[in-house]
Amino acid sequence: MNGNPTAAERGLTAAEVRERVADGRVNDVPRRSSRSVPEIVRANVLTRFNALIGTLLVLVLVFGEWQDGLFGLILVANSAIGVVQELRAKRTLDRLAVVGETPARVRRDGAVHEIAQQEVVLGDLIVLGSGDQIVVDGDVVASDGLEVDESLLTGEADAVRKPAGARVRSGGFVVAGGGAFTAAKVGPDAYAARLAEEASRFSLAHSELMAGINAFLKYVTWLVVPAAVLLFATQFSSADNVSDAVTGAVAGVVTMVPEGLVLMTSIAFAVGVVRLGRRRCLVQELPAIEGLARVDVLCVDKTGTLTEPGMDLGEVVVLRADLPAREALASLAASDPDPNATMRAVLDGLGAEAEPWEPAGSVPFSSARKWSGAEFRGRGCWVFGAADVLLGPDDPSRGRARDLGAGGLRVLALARVPDGSLADPGRLDVAATAEPAALVVLRQRLRPEAAPTLRYFAGQGVAVKVISGDDPVSVGAIARALGLAGADHPVDARELPGDPAAMADVLDESSVFGRVGPQQKQAMVRALRSKGHTVAMTGDGVNDVLALKEADLAVAMGSGSGAARSVAQVVLLDNRFATLPHVVGEGRRVLGNIERVANLFLTKTVYAIILVVLVGLANVQFPFLPRHLTLISSLAIGVPAFFLALAPNNERARPGFVPRVLRFAIPAGVACGGATFAGYYLATARPAGDFADLSTTASIALFALSLWVLALVARPWNWWRLGLVAAMAAAFAIVLGVPPLRRFFALETGQGHNDAVALAIAAAAAVLLTVVSRYIPAFGARTPGSSPSDRVRPSGGRGGRRGGHGRRRRSAGAQARRDEPLP
Incomplete structure (x- = not known):
C-alpha cells in the first residue's frame, strides 16, 4: 500500500468507527475463559447430593433434635467454599485472558493501531503479518505473498495462498507473507464464533479424573437407594419411636454420601488455577490441570524456549x-x-x-x-x-x-x-x-534458566525432546551445552522413517531433532502418543501450531504468535521456560492430592454401607446419631482433607484412578465398618448401659480406625502430617473430656469395659489393615517416596522410558531429588 492510498487503504475514520460502535457493528464476542457466575453458583449448589442431604436435613429437623442437623452446615459450607474458590479462579482467568489475548492491528485514518479483538468494527482494515491470527471474516485487499493456514477450520494442513480479493475466515493464521483485509463479518456472525457456539453445545474434553469421580457418584447413587430402604425398614422395626427410627436412618444415609469429594476436587482445581495465575501462567482450559500431572514427555522448540527469541x-x-x-x-x-x-x-x-x-x-x-x-x-x-x-x-x-x-x-x-x-x-x-x-x-x-529446568525434568522422570527446524548439529550443540541427556546424537528429521511405529522407536532413543517441518512435528508428537506417552508440546511460532494441536497438552509462550496462543491450553505470559516445572508440579499436586482425598471419602462411603448392611442383618438399632458421624467425619476426613488437598505433591500421575481408589477404599471401609459393628454388637450383649453408652463405644472405635486410615493416606509421614493426625486425635479427646461438648454430641464415658473391648477390636483391625496395605499398592502409591513403583527412571536419551511399560526403579539420587526446589 504505497503511493497515494485509496480510502479503503487508509481504513476507517474515527467518526466511522464511532458510528459503527453505536450501531453495534462491533466484534463483541463474549470472552469465555471460565464459567459464568450463575453457572458457578448452579454447579455448586444445585447438585443431586445437595438435594439428597437437604431432604435428610428437613427430616431430622422435623423428627429429631437440631444438634443432629449439624451435617446441614457442611452442606452450606461445601457450597459456599466451592463458589468462592471458583469465583477466585474465574477472576484470575478473566484477568489473565485479557493480558494474554492477541491484539488486532487495524489501519484507521491512515495509521496502524493495535486494538483489542473486541474493538474491531465492521469495515475495519486489518493488517496482517506472519504469525498473526485472523480474528474476523473478511476480504483481502492487499497481499504480499500472503499464505494462510486454515487447518483449525478445515482440518487441511496445507497453507492457502490468499491474493487480493480472496476471502479469509476467522480462526486461520498467517504462515507466510503479509497483507490486509476488510472486516466483512464480526462478532457472532464470524465463522469461528459460530463454530465455537456449536462446539459449546457438546461436552468438554475427556478427563479421567472427572470421569472417575462421576463413576464413584454413580455407584453411590445405585447403592444409596436400596441401603436407605433397608435401613429405614430396620430402624422402624427396632427403634422405640418414629423419631429415633428417622434419626438413625438419616445418620446412615448421610454417611454414605461422599459430599466433600466434589468440593475438594473443585477447590484443588481452582487453587491450582490461582497459583499458576500468580506465576503469570494462563490456564485456558481447566482439564489442562489434569494433563499437566500426566506428562511424561516434553517436546520443546529450541528458539524461544531454550534460547531467547x-x-x-x-x-x-x-x-x-x-x-x-x-x-x-x-x-x-x-x-x-x-x-x-x-x-x-x-x-x-x-x-x-x-x-x-x-x-x-x-x-x-x-x-x-x-x-x-x-x-x-x-x-x-x-x-x-x-x-x-x-x-x-x-x-x-x-x-x-x-x-x-x-x-x-x-x-x-x-x-x-x-x-x-x-x-x-x-x-x-x-x-x-x-x-x-x-x-x-x-x-x-541461551536462556539462563534452561539448564536447571532441564535438570528438574530429568529428576522427575520427564523425557525432554528438542524438536527444531534448525540444523541438527547446531541444535545438538545448544542442547549439549545445557546438559540434556542424549544431545550427543542429534537426528536429522529428514532421515526419520515414515512408519509411525519405527519413528516412535527413534524418538524414544534420541533427544535432539533438527530440520523438522511443521507436519513432521505433528507426526512426531502423534508417534510419541502412540507409544503410550502423555506428551506436552511447547512452541511460539506458526510452525508449531500443528504439533500443539496434536499434543495432549499445548503450552505457548506469551510473546509467541497469536496462532500458537489460540490453540494452547496453557500460555506462559512471562515467556519463562523456568515456569514449566511449576506448571507440571501444580498439575501433579492437584491430581495426586485429589486421589489421596478420594481415598478418605470413599472409605467413609464403604464403611457406611457395611454398617447399614450389618445393622439390617442383625436387626438392631443403628449405632450412631447424625451428630456422631458429623463429628467423626469432620475430624478424620473433612478437616484433614483440606490440608491434604493443598499439600505439595510432585509424583507423576498414572492411569487407573478408579481401580486404585477402590483397591484402597474397599478394604479400609470393610475394616472400619466391620470392627465398629463388632465392638457395638458385643456391647449390646451386656445388660448395663443405654443407647448413649453404646453409641459412644461405637464412635470411639470408628474414630480410632478412621484416624489410622488417615495416617495411612497421609504417608510419607513428616512433621506436619503427623501433627495433623495428632491434632485431630486431640480434638476428639477434648470433645470427650469437656462435659458441655460431650453432652452436645450425646457421648458418655462411663462404660470403660465396652470402650476397651471396642478399642482392642479397632487396634486388631488397624494391624490387619497395615499388613494388608503392604500387598495393596494403592495404599502407598499416591504419596511420593512411599513406593518404588512411583518413581520413573529419568529418561531423555538412550534407555528412556518406553510407553510407560519399562522397568521402574528409584535410585538414591532420584529420592534425594524428590523434593528438589523448582528452578
Missing part, C-alpha cells in the same frame, strides 16, 4: 568476492515488511552499511521452504535460508557451515538464483540453481 549477527563469511553479498543481505532484511528474529538481527548488524536496493518482488519466509527471497531491479534474485537447503550436497561450503554450527551457532546461507526464478517458488530447485554468496553466522542467546 532475539539473536545477534556474528559474522558474514563471504564465499565469492565477485558477488555483493553484504549489500544483498542488507537489502533482503530492509525489504522485508514483517521481519522475523533472523531478519531483525541482520538488519541490526548490516542495516546502516549501504543504501538498500529497490525490490521488484519477494517470496516470504516459510517454515516448509526454510528460505525467503527477493528480486531487486538490476540486481537479480537472491535467497536467504537454511544452509543445508540452499547449498548443494557437493558444495564445500556445507562442511564449513556444519563446523560453525557444531559450536552452537546458527548458520544460514545467502545465494543468488537465476532471474525470474522466484515467480514460481514451488518449482524452484534452489540447491541446484543457487550460486552461494555467503554464510551468515548468528549467535543465539
Whole structure:
C-alpha cells in the first residue's frame, strides 16, 4: 500500500468507527475463559447430593433434635467454599485472558493501531503479518505473498495462498507473507464464533479424573437407594419411636454420601488455577490441570524456549568476492515488511552499511521452504535460508557451515538464483540453481534458566525432546551445552522413517531433532502418543501450531504468535521456560492430592454401607446419631482433607484412578465398618448401659480406625502430617473430656469395659489393615517416596522410558531429588 492510498487503504475514520460502535457493528464476542457466575453458583449448589442431604436435613429437623442437623452446615459450607474458590479462579482467568489475548492491528485514518479483538468494527482494515491470527471474516485487499493456514477450520494442513480479493475466515493464521483485509463479518456472525457456539453445545474434553469421580457418584447413587430402604425398614422395626427410627436412618444415609469429594476436587482445581495465575501462567482450559500431572514427555522448540527469541549477527563469511553479498543481505532484511528474529538481527548488524536496493518482488519466509527471497531491479534474485537447503550436497561450503554450527551457532546461507526464478517458488530447485554468496553466522542467546529446568525434568522422570527446524548439529550443540541427556546424537528429521511405529522407536532413543517441518512435528508428537506417552508440546511460532494441536497438552509462550496462543491450553505470559516445572508440579499436586482425598471419602462411603448392611442383618438399632458421624467425619476426613488437598505433591500421575481408589477404599471401609459393628454388637450383649453408652463405644472405635486410615493416606509421614493426625486425635479427646461438648454430641464415658473391648477390636483391625496395605499398592502409591513403583527412571536419551511399560526403579539420587526446589 504505497503511493497515494485509496480510502479503503487508509481504513476507517474515527467518526466511522464511532458510528459503527453505536450501531453495534462491533466484534463483541463474549470472552469465555471460565464459567459464568450463575453457572458457578448452579454447579455448586444445585447438585443431586445437595438435594439428597437437604431432604435428610428437613427430616431430622422435623423428627429429631437440631444438634443432629449439624451435617446441614457442611452442606452450606461445601457450597459456599466451592463458589468462592471458583469465583477466585474465574477472576484470575478473566484477568489473565485479557493480558494474554492477541491484539488486532487495524489501519484507521491512515495509521496502524493495535486494538483489542473486541474493538474491531465492521469495515475495519486489518493488517496482517506472519504469525498473526485472523480474528474476523473478511476480504483481502492487499497481499504480499500472503499464505494462510486454515487447518483449525478445515482440518487441511496445507497453507492457502490468499491474493487480493480472496476471502479469509476467522480462526486461520498467517504462515507466510503479509497483507490486509476488510472486516466483512464480526462478532457472532464470524465463522469461528459460530463454530465455537456449536462446539459449546457438546461436552468438554475427556478427563479421567472427572470421569472417575462421576463413576464413584454413580455407584453411590445405585447403592444409596436400596441401603436407605433397608435401613429405614430396620430402624422402624427396632427403634422405640418414629423419631429415633428417622434419626438413625438419616445418620446412615448421610454417611454414605461422599459430599466433600466434589468440593475438594473443585477447590484443588481452582487453587491450582490461582497459583499458576500468580506465576503469570494462563490456564485456558481447566482439564489442562489434569494433563499437566500426566506428562511424561516434553517436546520443546529450541528458539524461544531454550534460547531467547532475539539473536545477534556474528559474522558474514563471504564465499565469492565477485558477488555483493553484504549489500544483498542488507537489502533482503530492509525489504522485508514483517521481519522475523533472523531478519531483525541482520538488519541490526548490516542495516546502516549501504543504501538498500529497490525490490521488484519477494517470496516470504516459510517454515516448509526454510528460505525467503527477493528480486531487486538490476540486481537479480537472491535467497536467504537454511544452509543445508540452499547449498548443494557437493558444495564445500556445507562442511564449513556444519563446523560453525557444531559450536552452537546458527548458520544460514545467502545465494543468488537465476532471474525470474522466484515467480514460481514451488518449482524452484534452489540447491541446484543457487550460486552461494555467503554464510551468515548468528549467535543465539541461551536462556539462563534452561539448564536447571532441564535438570528438574530429568529428576522427575520427564523425557525432554528438542524438536527444531534448525540444523541438527547446531541444535545438538545448544542442547549439549545445557546438559540434556542424549544431545550427543542429534537426528536429522529428514532421515526419520515414515512408519509411525519405527519413528516412535527413534524418538524414544534420541533427544535432539533438527530440520523438522511443521507436519513432521505433528507426526512426531502423534508417534510419541502412540507409544503410550502423555506428551506436552511447547512452541511460539506458526510452525508449531500443528504439533500443539496434536499434543495432549499445548503450552505457548506469551510473546509467541497469536496462532500458537489460540490453540494452547496453557500460555506462559512471562515467556519463562523456568515456569514449566511449576506448571507440571501444580498439575501433579492437584491430581495426586485429589486421589489421596478420594481415598478418605470413599472409605467413609464403604464403611457406611457395611454398617447399614450389618445393622439390617442383625436387626438392631443403628449405632450412631447424625451428630456422631458429623463429628467423626469432620475430624478424620473433612478437616484433614483440606490440608491434604493443598499439600505439595510432585509424583507423576498414572492411569487407573478408579481401580486404585477402590483397591484402597474397599478394604479400609470393610475394616472400619466391620470392627465398629463388632465392638457395638458385643456391647449390646451386656445388660448395663443405654443407647448413649453404646453409641459412644461405637464412635470411639470408628474414630480410632478412621484416624489410622488417615495416617495411612497421609504417608510419607513428616512433621506436619503427623501433627495433623495428632491434632485431630486431640480434638476428639477434648470433645470427650469437656462435659458441655460431650453432652452436645450425646457421648458418655462411663462404660470403660465396652470402650476397651471396642478399642482392642479397632487396634486388631488397624494391624490387619497395615499388613494388608503392604500387598495393596494403592495404599502407598499416591504419596511420593512411599513406593518404588512411583518413581520413573529419568529418561531423555538412550534407555528412556518406553510407553510407560519399562522397568521402574528409584535410585538414591532420584529420592534425594524428590523434593528438589523448582528452578
